[in-house]
Amino acid sequence: MSLINVTNLTFAYDGSYDNIFENVNFQIDTDWKLGFTGRNGRGKTTFLNLLLGKYEYKGNISANVSFEYFPFHVVNKGENTLDVIDNIYPDYLHWKLMRELSLLEVSEDVLYRPFDSLSNGEQTKVLLATLFLKENRFLLIDEPTNHLDMNARKLVSDYLNAKSGFILVSHDRSFLDNCVDHILSINKSNIEVQKGDFSDWWENKKRQDNFELTENEKLRKDIKHLAESAKRTSTWSHEVEKTKNGTTNSGSKLDKGYVGHKAAKMMSRSKAIEHRQQSAIHEKSKLLKNIENSDSLKISQLAFHKNQLIELEKVSIVYGEKTVCSDISFTIEQGERIALSGKNGSGKTSIIKLICSEDIQYTGTFRKGSQLKISYVSQDTSHLQGNLTDFAAKYEIDESLFKAVLRKLDFSRIQFEKDISAYSGGQKKKVLIAKSLCDNVHLHIWDEPLNFIDVISRMQIEELLLEYSPTILFVEHDRGFYNSIATKVIEL
Template identity: 75%
Template sequence: MSLIQVKQLTFAYEGSYDNIFDDVSFNIDTDWKLGFTGRNGRGKTTFLNLLMGSYEYRGSITARVQFEIFPFHIANKGANVLDVIGDIYPDYVHWELMRELSLLKVSEDVLYRPFETLSNGEQTKVMLAALFLKENRFLLIDEPTNHLDMEGRQQVGQYLSMKSGFILVSHDRAFLDQCVDHILSINKTNIEITKGNFSDWWEQKRRQDQYELAENDKLKRDIGRLAQAAERTSRWSDAVEKTKNGTLNSGLKVDKGYVGHKAAKMMKRSKNLEHRQQAAIEEKSALLKNIETSESLKLSQLSYHKSRLAELDHVTIQYGDKAVCTDVSFTIEKGDRITLSGRNGSGKSSILKLICGEEIPYSGTFRIGSRLKISYVSQDTSHLQGTLTDYAKAQGIDESLFKAILRKLDFSRIQFEKDMSSFSGGQKKKVLISKSLCEQAHLHIWDEPLNFIDVISRMQIEQLLQEYNPTILFVEHDREFCRHIATKTVRL
């Protein structure tokens, strides 16, 4: 066991408007299984790169271990997997490699295939196996679940639960619960470390937020009451002071010493009330700094004139000699929230594209309602570039509504001035989802919409779909999201 010590860390990208980290300090035990969470754009991947020495920064990071980051950059993806692993770690021992692959449920034959022919999930597992072969390393694992299906996530989660000495960036709640024992959270104003898994951290945060909200309400009432009392006392003091130069009703002269003493007491009481009020205001200002605003979103879906929107009856999709899915049958009825589930490569995206009107080779019966308007969110965000304003115009959506939804999904106004190509992966996915929420459609089709998107935004989107009950067909490997949202599951 040793410590990674971060002291007074300050960092901003060159030309940036604001600091990503500002004088933050904390310690990490190298034996921890550390989950790393926070809103998109808060600096999770940046922090991993700072540990790797990729950028210059102010402050200090000291450690007795070396850092290794996942995913690796594979220069020659056409090479056999065994050669790729040799490039990553030339000193590996073969039996140790086979042990790691066995734990990840990867068969030995993949070692002799070109790396580029492996599925995304197989590539992830191979790189994780190579990563954990390295000794005396603290491992930085950046979003390994994005290309894993549910079964793959379960296997990798089980694998990581047997390991230690890593930081894991993931937004999958069930996955984090499975394999971490501490949470490092980037909040609005600070960085905190909490013992336990994600659910433990979330419950603790929820209680803290509720306590601060209750304290905030109480202090608001106290400030109002103290302000009224101070004003009333000040008026009394002024009134008493004015009698110093007057006479009593009986015609006798006023005792100026007594009146002055009384006015001074009133003034002192007024000042004490002001001090108490200021203290209450300062105490109130210390609250609510890390409460994540998650305003509810709004969706206005068009109403279709028929109850059934689409139907697939014994549909098989085949590319050349390869059938990606066979004998698929289901209907999409108004109000359905359907999740397509299955392993990677089972044809989920092909089914979505067929319904969206792409030229997909199929046999069987496929019917879709006439003049059905569909809003589609694809997995790919690589095409996003230019300003949000230009993008809204090109997509024919209301710019004000589009940006309002992005604001609710934690976009700062500064982001509106940047080129979309500089956005994080999660921010790009939020652009696609916000565009979809702005579109007038009868059916929403979303293909892995939550890749890279932070946990709080996922919960917002869950709340939206539960509240407005749109007709939606989606592919998503986040178990918690599917459990909360899907009214029907179609397994391929």
């Protein structure tokens, strides 16, 4: 066991006026299994890079341990998988590699295939197995779940649960709950460490937020009341002081000593009230610094002239000589929230592309309502570039509404000035989702919309879909989201 101490950590990128971290202090144990959470753009990957020594910073990070970052950069994906592993870590023992691959249910034959011929899930598992061959390292595991199907996520989560000594960045609640014993959270104003899994942390956060909101309202009322009392008492003090040179109703002179004493007493009371008011203002200033902006989202979907929008009957999709899925039959009717489920490579994205009118070779019967308007969120965000104003104009959506949705998804106004290509993976995905929410359509189709999206934004999107019940076909491997949203499941 050893400790990692972070003391007065302050960091900003060159040319930026805003600190990503400012006087951050915390301590973690290298035996812990840490889940790392925080909203998109808060600096999770940046902090991992600081641990790796990639940037200069103010403050101190002390650790008697070497760090290892995942995912590894694979230079030549055309090489055999075994050669890829050799390039990453040439000193491994083969029997240990086979042990790790067995735990992840990866067959030995993948080692002798080109790395780029493996599915996304297989590539992730191979690289994770390689990571855990490196002993006496503290592991920094950055979003391993993206593009893993639900079964693979459960398998990887169980695998990590049997390990220790890592920081795991993930936004999948079920995944985190199954394999971490502490949470490291980047909040709006600090970084803190808490014992327990994600659900424990979330319940504690909700309790703390509710306490602060209640306390804030109480102090707000106290401050208003004290301000009125201080003003009233001060006015009385001045009025009494002015009577010192007057007379009583009977014509005799007033006792100036008594009047002065009474005025001083009122002034003292006024000062005491003002002091209490300032104390209350100071206490109030300590609150709400970590309350997240998670205003509810809205979606306005067009009504279609028929109840049935889409029908597939015994549809098979073919690429060249390869059949990716066969005999698929289902309908999409208004108000349904349909989850398209199945392992990676089972044809989910191909079905979506067929529905979205892409040139897909198929057999069977496919019917789509005439004049049906569809909004599509793809897995890929690599094409995004330019500013948000031009993006809104290109897709003919209301710019003000578009930016308002992004604000609710935790975009700061300074983000609006940046090129979209400079956004984090989660922020890029939010651009696509915000655009989709602004589209005037009959049907929304989202292909793995939550990849890279932070937990709180996932909950906002979940609440939106439950409240407005739009017609939607989606592929998503976040088990909590999937179970909560789907009214019908199509298993491929």
